[in-house]
Amino acid sequence: MSKKVVIKNTDPDSLGHFGPYGGIFVPETLMEPLRELSREYERAVRDPAFLRRLDYYLRDYVGRPTPLFFAEQMTRKIGCGRIYLKREDLCHTGAHKINNSLAQVLLAVRMGKKRVIAETGAGQHGVATATVAAMFGLECVVYMGKVDMERQALNVFRMRSLGAEVVAVTAGQQTLKEAISEAMRDWVTNVRTTHYVLGTAYGAHPYPVMVRNFQSVIGREARKQILEREGRLPTVLVACVGGGSNAIGLFHPFLKDRGVRMIGVEAGGLGIRSGQHAARFADGRIGVLQGTRTYVLQDSDGQIRLTHSVSAGLDYAAVGPEHALLRDMKRVEYSHATDEEAVHAFNALGRWEGILPALESAHAVAYVIRNRRRWKKSDVIIINLSGRGDKDVQQVAEWEKKHK
Numbered sequence: 001m002s003k004k005v006v007i008k009n010t011d012p013d014s015l016g017h018f019g020p021y022g023g024i025f026v027p028e029t030l031m032e033p034l035r036e037l038s039r040e041y042e043r044a045v046r047d048p049a050f051l052r053r054l055d056y057y058l059r060d061y062v063g064r065p066t067p068l069f070f071a072e073q074m075t076r077k078i079g080c081g082r083i084y085l086k087r088e089d090l091c092h093t094g095a096h097k098i099n100n101s102l103a104q105v106l107l108a109v110r111m112g113k114k115r116v117i118a119e120t121g122a123g124q125h126g127v128a129t130a131t132v133a134a135m136f137g138l139e140c141v142v143y144m145g146k147v148d149m150e151r152q153a154l155n156v157f158r159m160r161s162l163g164a165e166v167v168a169v170t171a172g173q174q175t176l177k178e179a180i181s182e183a184m185r186d187w188v189t190n191v192r193t194t195h196y197v198l199g200t201a202y203g204a205h206p207y208p209v210m211v212r213n214f215q216s217v218i219g220r221e222a223r224k225q226i227l228e229r230e231g232r233l234p235t236v237l238v239a240c241v242g243g244g245s246n247a248i249g250l251f252h253p254f255l256k257d258r259g260v261r262m263i264g265v266e267a268g269g270l271g272i273r274s275g276q277h278a279a280r281f282a283d284g285r286i287g288v289l290q291g292t293r294t295y296v297l298q299d300s301d302g303q304i305r306l307t308h309s310v311s312a313g314l315d316y317a318a319v320g321p322e323h324a325l326l327r328d329m330k331r332v333e334y335s336h337a338t339d340e341e342a343v344h345a346f347n348a349l350g351r352w353e354g355i356l357p358a359l360e361s362a363h364a365v366a367y368v369i370r371n372r373r374r375w376k377k378s379d380v381i382i383i384n385l386s387g388r389g390d391k392d393v394q395q396v397a398e399w400e401k402k403h404k
């Protein structure tokens with residue numbers, strides 16, 4: 001890391017600009033609802049009663065704080081540094097997504113909304129939102145691409161069992177991008193009764209900053225936990241980057257600590273040269289997609305490219321705008337891991353630690369494995385284990401069958 005970088009605050013301006021990125025690119029009818037959401041969000045996070053309520057449910061319902069686990073076997077295998085896992089996989093419903101779903105649903109209740117909608121790719125955000133909506137007695141509709149519904153049948157069943165309506169989206173590639181468009185269309189029509197629970201640090205302002213702040217509980221806890229365990233700050237943080245919420249949630253509370261290197265790991269798919277990946281920083285250009293300006297995978301005509309990853313949660317053509325700024329500032333480094341490396345890391349962590357990571361999180365584990373010769377004895381490395389791998393066993397089995 002360059003030592004001369006001055007770490008400025010990355011908070012966006014009042015219109016959600018993170019430097020040249022972010023902003024609000026939506027139809028006119030959504031401008032006022034987004035403004036109202038910003039106002040209500042600002043009020044809520046200054047209201048001690050709201051924060052007490054959020055803390056209560058994070059503790060007793062989600063199961064926070066999640067442990068920071070010293071991965072002794074992995075540390076031994078890697079041979080250098082000390083490796084810790086932030087166990088977001090132990091959150092209720094099996095991933096970090098519920099930190100944000102819970103907070104946004106509490107906000108929706110506070111705003112008097114009776115209905116929530118969400119988009120989902122792998123189904124983790126849909127399950128988290130359906131779960132919290134059930135507890136608070138809200139109507140819940142989840143938009144999901146038809147192809148994703150087939151790939152993630154288990155999560156569709158979970159959402160329906162929780163009382164949510166799952167709507168199959170049949171436009172275009174029939175995956176996450178189309179599901180987001182459909183959710184936005186619903187929101188335009190039903191905005192008076194409905195809150196749109198967006199699942200990552202992406203989209204029009206205030207979503208990127210709001211979701212980041214709701215996920216920053218991960219980094220605040222990790223900071224306290226590592227100081228207790230090691231008596232010092234970590235030297236390296238590693239997290240996978242889809243839209244960017246688990247990564248920014250871990251990174252944000254450490255941004256001003258110069259000695260902490262941060263690495264975001266994107267989906268390298270079949271390799272950058274194959275064109276089949278979702279590594280926006282390796283191969284993307286600046287553009288506007290679904291409400292925000294950021295790095296987008298696009299062809300020379302500006303058409304959104306098809307993406308590929310073995311992990312549905314990383315398989316999206318654009319990345320959250322704050323990450324784009326952090327990359328320009330050189331505060332965070334971005335790398336990628338291939339499908340093959342992720343599947344290998346999935347198996348390795350299972351055997352070393354008895355923990356099956358989500359294939360998304362396995363990309364972060366893979367980065368640490370690949371760079372094992374670079375770690376120093378004095379390194380203290382925290383990997384964000386954003387979710388558990390139970391949802392992915394079918395996917396891994398199929399991958400291994402194909403590559404035997």
Ligand SMILES: *Cc1c(COP(=O)(O)O)cnc(C)c1O
Nearest residue numbers: 200242243244245246313360387
């Ligand atoms: C959705 C998901 C991701 C990717 O989303 P981010 O917003 O980048 O965190 C990563 N890991 C898991 C387990 C997920 O469910």
